[in-house]
Amino acid sequence: MTELATQLIHHAYRPPEGFEAVAPGVHKASTVIFPNVHALRTREWKDKSGYTYGLHGTPTTFILEERIATLEGGRFCALVPSGLSAVALVDMAFLRQGDELLIPDNAYGPNKAFAHVELAAWGITHRYYDPQNPADLADKIGPTTRLVWLEAPGSITLEFPDLPALVAVVQQANTARTGARPILTALDNTWGAGIAFNAFQLGADISMQALTKYPSGGADVLMGSVVTRDEALHQQVLMTHMRLGLGVSANDTELVLRGLNTMALRYAAQDVATRGLARWMQGQPGVAKVLHPALAGSPGHAVWQRDAKAAACLFSVVFDSGIAPCQIDAFCDSLRLFKLGWSWAGPISLCAPYDVPSIRTTPWPHAGGLVRFAVGLEAVDDLRADLSQALPALSA
Structure with missing residues (x-):
């Protein structure tokens, strides 16, 4: 091999075996080379x-x-x-x-x-x-x-x-x-x-x-x-x-x-934070029901107690039937730490309003609107304060 381009592509050096690190190596390939x-x-x-x-x-x-x-x-x-x-x-x-x-x-x-x-x-x-x-x-x-x-x-x-x-x-x-x-x-x-x-x-x-x-x-x-x-x-x-x-x-x-590597720790932290916020929301004005498997009275709670040992970062709030969809939207828009967006289990808390009857074929037993919350990794006191400052929008 005399040409530089060929030498660089077919270089003879191979690193020594035995390298170990915390993170596994990142191997990128479409073509895989066979020895024969x-x-x-x-x-x-x-x-x-x-x-x-x-x-x-x-x-x-x-x-x-x-x-x-x-x-x-x-x-x-x-x-x-x-x-x-x-x-x-x-x-x-x-x-x-x-x-x-x-x-x-x-x-x-x-x-x-x-x-x-x-x-x-x-x-x-x-x-x-x-x-x-x-x-x-x-x-x-x-x-x-x-x-x-x-x-x-x-x-x-x-x-x-x-x-x-x-x-x-x-x-x-x-x-x-x-x-x-x-x-x-x-x-x-x-x-x-x-x-x-x-x-x-x-x-x-x-x-x-x-x-x-x-x-x-x-x-x-x-x-x-x-x-x-x-x-x-x-x-x-x-x-x-x-x-x-x-x-x-x-x-x-x-x-x-x-x-x-940090999944178990994050799951546990978000579980604890979510249960605390869900229980707190149960006592707030305008809230008809809070849905979370770890809460008594939530559908399937007894089965969750029997079969599960943890709960994830989601809870949903059903509001009183007299609260209009535009008021629920205003509540969501008033939140500062809870961002509007899809997905969950990330570091940032999220929320989104849903029209449940439009996505079900069986009757939905609640007349009020629903907002699903995904709790991130922020301090619980800060998230509670954010919910508290936004709640007045429900009656605006």
Whole structure:
């Protein structure tokens, strides 16, 4: 090699082995180099025994997948670019034309939208069930049902379902079937995050998370995961994942790996802060009800006490029916520390008003408007003061 350009690209130096540091190395690749043709033809990536192409994994992504599987109490993990792509991956891996999907009526809105538009266009039907009523799920399961989504607690309104009871309904339906593909259960475990409870111990077949939330913790990464204990299910997820060309960046993976180191501490701190603010809001004028699984009287509180050991950073406030939507909007606009924005589990507290009846098919039992709060890492006294100074806007 005499030309400088070639020398720089094919440089002979290799750093010595044995470097160890707190943070795992960040490996970036589309092309992966093989030592010989035999390795190119035989190397395997699906069991993490080798590297073949950037989309199929690098040391960095393999490390994160293993740690997320441990976090969830599972064995296998696939990483995807967002929480919603994790939902879509599960649907596409296990549903076929003519199948039916059942979704809790209080599920994450984009999960429902994906079923309503994309899955419907592919000949996959869906229905909604009441997650607080296992008998309703039993009534909804039909001969073509192949997948049941679970969510704990429900999106926005935070009802905590009896997951073992819902799983038992599905298991009973599977027992009654002969020769048909079994019904699978998939849990959106973003709220629990692997900390509040173990999805697999409560009976789920599949657990997905938006790693955007607690595992990242910085409000600066989009990523999702699909975790299983069953190898056959994982291989089905993995092959669909490969065919869709789903991948995550090394830099985003690095950030989630860093966030995992403080995740348990952040979850505990935000849990304590959220419970304190939720209890305080119960006594404020204009407040009809505060929804949070750890509060007595919140839907599913007894089940949460039985099955969970922690609660996340969300609580929702239902206001008196006489308070108009414009007054609720003015209250939100008056907040200074609570910012208006989507997502949660980051360092900054957030809020957003919702029109619950417009996103439910079952009756909503409250007449007043609702605001969901996501508690960040600010001092609790400062957040309480912010809520206090904004409350007069409800009566303006």
